[in-house]
Amino acid sequence: MNEIKLSKRLKAVADYVDNGARLADIGSDHAYLPTYLMQKALINFAVAGEVVKGPFEIAKNHVSEAYLSDRIQVRLANGLGAIENTDKIDTIVIAGMGGILISEILEAGKEKLSHVKRLILQPNNHEESLRQWLVNHQFVIKNEEILLEAGKFYEIIVAEPLSKLMTEPSAKPSVPLSADLMAFGIELSLNDLTFGPFLSKEKSIIFQQKWQKELNTLNKIIARLPEEQVEKRQEVLNQIARIEEVLR
Template identity: 40%
Template sequence: MIELSQRLRTIGDMVEQGHRVADIGSDHAYLPTYLIQKNIASACIAGEVNRGPWQSAVRQIRSAGLGERIDVRLGDGLDVIHPGEVDTVCIAGMGGSLIVSILDKGMEKLAGVTQLLLAPNVAAPLVRRWLLEHGWQLNREKILEEDGIIYEILEAIPGNPAFPYENHERELEDLLEVGPYLWQESSPVLRKKWEQELGKLRSVQTQLQRAKNPEAEGKKQEVNKKLAWMEEMLACMQTDKE
């Protein structure tokens, strides 16, 4: 049985039982290997845009003896699948802007897909906004820390995109930034993430305060506003859990 990182294992365990899965940007095809070995997926496609990682994935599948269940394909994003060919699409290990770009370019390939599992390294709010604007309902969110890095994992299904953001005391923009389910849970990992973000922004504020040029004034106001928002959100997270 293949050993996975906590992040990939968490994604794998979120896949619906018996689904046909496409893992986009599969690298060594570790996730598809796990899904077949655990009898979670019925079949997998491992997609990779670069020849080197594609060759690594091919070797991994051969060594695991899973060539009949996992198809390794070379191609850009969702170009590696046909409409109706898979039930679940996983995209992990890249930034939110790249994930959104892949989804935008391959929207017609999502016909028949009933589950998206998206794990942006950064810029998760961009992914949430894309889902909201393109008919996908955010269904679950997970946050975890591994080797000092904090990861967010988003699951979306066809449905009512507005549903996760309804009946909250927070504004839509707040929930897109933090995550509606993560906000509800307000776990220690989520608070740690935003404490780290607050620290980074305070460093930016300190640097800006030294700047004397007029152009810095607008940036100062923008940073001060974001800092006030972060401090208020963190205070609410702590209060909610006391």
Template identity: 35%
Template sequence: MLSNRLKNVVSEVNKGNLIADIGTDHGYVPIYLVKNSIAQKAIAADISKGSCDKAQTNITLYGLNDKIDVRCGNGLEIIKDTEIVDTIIISGMGGLLTIDVLESNKKAVNNVKQLILQPQRDIEKVRAYLHNINYKIINEEMLIEAGKYYTIINAIKGIDEEYSEIEYYFGKFLLNKKSAVLKQFIDHEYKKINIVLENISSNAIENADERIAQLKHLKALYEEGLKCL
């Protein structure tokens, strides 16, 4: 039922009374968590009515209508003021959208014990945002599936020490673990940066100097990252 990516997501979830899966799609994550007694109850939420309908069908199929509540709505607005959610899961969204979702209900985020996030891009901004709202990153995992790279962030309430630029960019835990997947990702992106730099240097492109400076800074970060791995 679960892809390798989602298996890694659910493996980070602490046991709790109520979890909320935002952007649930088919509802597989809350179904797994409830069936395996990791969550007593769950909220399966999505902004898409089609996804909500698919999730409801699957939840009914597994006989979990009394334990999983499907809610169609925007972000964390679906969480009621009276509800205390133990874990919020947001996987498969862009990093900036992930931040917007967390901003949509600050009360819910302040009350939650754990955030499991799997942003698709702008991951360094998500890490910085977590620190800004007093969440401590306690683990990260990185995997490759169907040719795509995925990073999963596990964070709990607490004050974390500020990261260096390279730690925000690549993840302190992944660097410390000397993640083989992270190294593969950096190698891949480093080659792409060099190709782009060559093309910009040989073509008249508007604002080329500014873009070249950005890419050279990024290239230096990747080189520093590789040294750590």
């Protein structure tokens, strides 16, 4: 099998996987990501989890054609149910799903996260819900990236457990933590949850394009909303004000 060529989105996800990782790619589709990383000798072992029979069979065939069946286990399972304790997985990728679904997958498989050192998540929407889940479950966002591919905006969120960060020598979380840190609580503002603690500071061109597009949509909505819909208008106006503030 020829060397795998990843899409821009998946290549960006791959860049956050540490050398020598033991990877679980949940919703792996064609198992392109673990195959690419294994071909580059960047990971030691991988599980490709797929919940749908068709993509599962395709992934199995791809891994077999790449002669990697001994190092990439393709499993038909729901979410983190694909991971077994003996796998010693330290890195989990969940990419190409809605943020709420990713949160639900993590919630349903919480017990599988105790030895995980890194989550690399790429939600297609509802990023704020996913960030809130991470905050609620003591994960610190270490990095974020936004990219544009084929006319779509994608955000990547890299998170690590607070417990891991607190045991690292001279560890300082990258994201400002509130005084609650004394109680090991992570605090993100509403803007951090919505726009991303890193993305809203970097304000890249692509970040600005995404939120300018959202702003244009909201402005069209407000123009069509009747004056008597006071509450709805106020809600939209508040959203507009927050986006304008972050774009300044």
